[in-house]
Amino acid sequence: MNQERSEIRDGMQITWDAAIQMDDGVVLRADIFRPVDAGRYPVIMSYGPYGKGLAFQDGYRTAWQSMERDYPDAVTGTSNAYANWEVVDPEKWVPHGYVVVRVDSRGAGRSPGYLCHNNHREQKDYHECIEWAAAQPWSTGKVGLNGISYYGANQWRAAATQPLHLAAICVWEGWHDNYRDGNRHGGILCTFRKNWQDMQVKTVQHGVGERGATSRLTGELACGPETLTNDELVSNREDMHHEMLSRALLTDYYKERSVDLTKVQVPLLSAANWGGQGLHARGNFEGFIGAASTQKWLEVHGGSHWAPFYTDYGVALQKRFFDYFLKGENNGWQDQPKVQLQVRHLDRYVLRYEDEWPLARTAWTSLYLDPHTLQLSDSRPQFVSTVQYRAMGKGVTFMTPPLSVDTEFTGPSSLTLIISSSTADADFFVVLHVFDPAGNEVTFQGALDPKAPLTQGWLRASQRKLEPDRSRPYRPFHSHDESQPLEPGVPYEVDIEIWPTCVVLPKGYRLGLTIMGRDYEHGLEQSTLSNMKNPMKGCGPFLHDDPVDRPSEIFDNIVTLHFDPERPATLLVPVIPERS
Template identity: 40%
Template sequence: MSRGTSEAFFDVVEWAAEQPWSSGKVGLLGISYYAGSQWRVAARKPRGLSAIVPWEGMSDYYRDRCRHGGILSNSFIKFWWDRQVITNQYGRPGRAARNWGPDTVEGDLSEEELAKNRQDQNIDNAANHFRDDPYYASKEYDMADIEVPLLSVGNWGGILLHLRGNVEGFVNAGSEFKYLRMITGRHDLPFYYSEEVEVQRSFLDAFLKGDDRVGWSVKGKVPPVDLVLRKGDVGFNDAQAEKAYPRRTENEWPIARTKWTNFYLTPDKKLTRLEPLHTPPKKLSYRALGTLEDPSLIQFTTAPFEEETEITGNVVAHLNVSVSADATGPTPSDIDLFVTLRHISPEGKEVFYTGTAGDPVPLTKGWLRVSLRKTNPDHPKHRPYLPWREYLSTDRLPVIPGEVYGVDVEVWPTQVVVEKGGKLVFEVASGDTQGSGIFLHNSPEDRSEEKLRGQNHIVFGPKFSNYVTLPVIPPKYGA
């Protein structure tokens, strides 16, 4: 996702458009890295680029991939680096024998030579913390500069990498013809399903060949938003079962008829639509520095829903938090918040959905490092349901033990139809919990005991209202 990659990609697009065998129109189609790189080159407006299909591809390197709420997402960075870069680096001996590309024409390189020829993402991400640090600043671009026809395809289960980027890329792109299509399933499979291939083909044919069988190039013909609705418990990592999910189109994102509804956290760990009145001062405490293996969390649960309820869109949580030191520990100077929204079936069983690697995941997750709580309400991308943070080095604020901080936590978009009798659980934790999979935030340097060890608190009282705002969707007609 570097500037150099975008510049080289730009040159390749213009080269392809100029070849005698080319129509002069170039389209981009790819998944994951080959989707994320499309946003950046499209913003550069290379001559000949006529349509892009970023399929499950992050659009914001810092917020989507590397630092969730300012917290380093280190384990996936290492997983991807070791699997996709180290094993495939030009000059790596034995690639052909491993069916990992052809051997290097110029001959094999030593480990020392290979190391000199690469810039290690693990080191760069650990050494850079803010968007104005050189590593991250070099990757910035303006999504509004994207003007070519766009089909952004996001996956509801991609709650730790690409989901946010596909939604925000669609919202912020400057394209006249732009579409958002949501899917479910593993990260590596739906792209190749025959029905999805036909969607890709019809979109590209419309803008590259002038063969518009669907109406993509006719304003208003194809609804801009095409959603899959997660209703019922069909299990996870079962592509055939997930075909039972219905689809529905909408004209915008977020959906115009959304009823933004506050669900209030209570000291007795309930989640209620009624705002508690006359709440006496109280705090719920949990240990800092929880891990996936040894989680530290508090869960708040709704009563059974009295009627079927659809939730589709962005989520935001408002929490009042504080920190205190352990009796023998250092004085903490920060708080890391990890929040999760979970779905419980009418039978009392948690409903899991298919995650990126086919693993079971909850509805969605969100994060915030409290020292980076500052928002920019004047920014055009700041919305009531999506707090905008710059994550600049100048934005860092102190966290003092005993002080209470009201913070807005961005939670990634989600979709679910809660059946009558079903419940929702909102979870607040101090580290990764179930559903994090290969996307752990467990760097001992980024999440050090010196900085975080202690007791974290959610604070309640007359001045401290805690709630999560959910996008409740009335029926499409007659609501």
């Protein structure tokens, strides 16, 4: 059945459901938005599973409403009729001389096939879509990839396949390590993917058909044209949660869905979110550091996960990058500093440029955990001692004295502990907080949760093994290739990675560290998003509550922290001095 049709609408030449045939015969469907004037234009492409026919306003209602309220410039200069979740708005790009191509990934939206995320088949599909777009008569042959989260993460893998006509990628809050960056934090299973697949993917799986949404623009079924039975839908998709639950260690399953950064050689703009604890931060920092590209830049912002991408700030940055690499414009990008930070203060962000990440002038500062005062101190403890806590309780919190001067913390942190457990394992949830002079916790806008702590880290003690060649004092790197159970009551050293953060704390404020065996909760009013299953209590949707992965007989345990002047428990933090 011929689904493809074209029209001129809102100043654009639009082709709906263009057919892109893959090497195995499956036909993927794409919407193409072009300038009306004939000619050849560079391409901005996205490929993903959220349904190109589902309007942002319909599929992600509360996220759209918050963007309208808090970021009005994100929704101005456009009719918003073509707005889709996490991809560019063609009304902001086509008049600027680009073709925008949106591809429904295999098994999603209007594209048939087996729905399996991030695997080799998806990477090959994306590669073929890039080369298809480059060969079209309306294309200059230069293709750039742009988009948020899923539409950012799969850019790493597509780039690693090295398509001949891929000219540049803009990875906005996109992970690249399928194990460490979001699915198994420190080895602990995150249940986000289960709820994500239920709430955001199954709802737009190809074949939902008449039970799903209808495109506001075409009147066609967003997941059609055919309607499959529930049994057919189930048999036509991978159960991600089951696959991850059955694989506690870093196996070929995760490796296939990750990227070899040495193969990412195209010009790169990697954009992270300070509040992206759980999914939308680590991959961008590590990807920027590890990518083989000789032309790479890092940008870091705050605010919600989706809105900054659409703001005047975000769009202008993206256009400067792509104008330089896809159009060859001499727009000054060649002089763009390698790192662009929105430095976070308690009440604002301040733009600052740097030359590298982590910052070369970082004063790596050791704060020692004092078991008697529960302080974070610059002095080692004087005596051997212990502190115990029940893992499923409130844990134990250590705090600095009130800061004597305004202090900036920007970069990754790490925590070294000597621990023992009453059972054969222990999960560590590490939280860095900010406390005001009155002792009240200060929370921050996270990528998804509006009341998030400063940053977090995780580790399963049985997966404490490090890769020495890849570890740094400020960022331990765990192999996750074997389980080393604990002998109850026997002390072990563990090094815990804490994800990068940024904040300038005023004099009188305190930095706090909480160690516990469960997810952080702020105890304040909870927030909700229409595309998320559960109310958010401080960690957004990134929870670790699967009872199979975390059986209570193991992880509802008693943990002992051991303190020794010769082997002190140490928090290493990145203090940034002012430029001289």
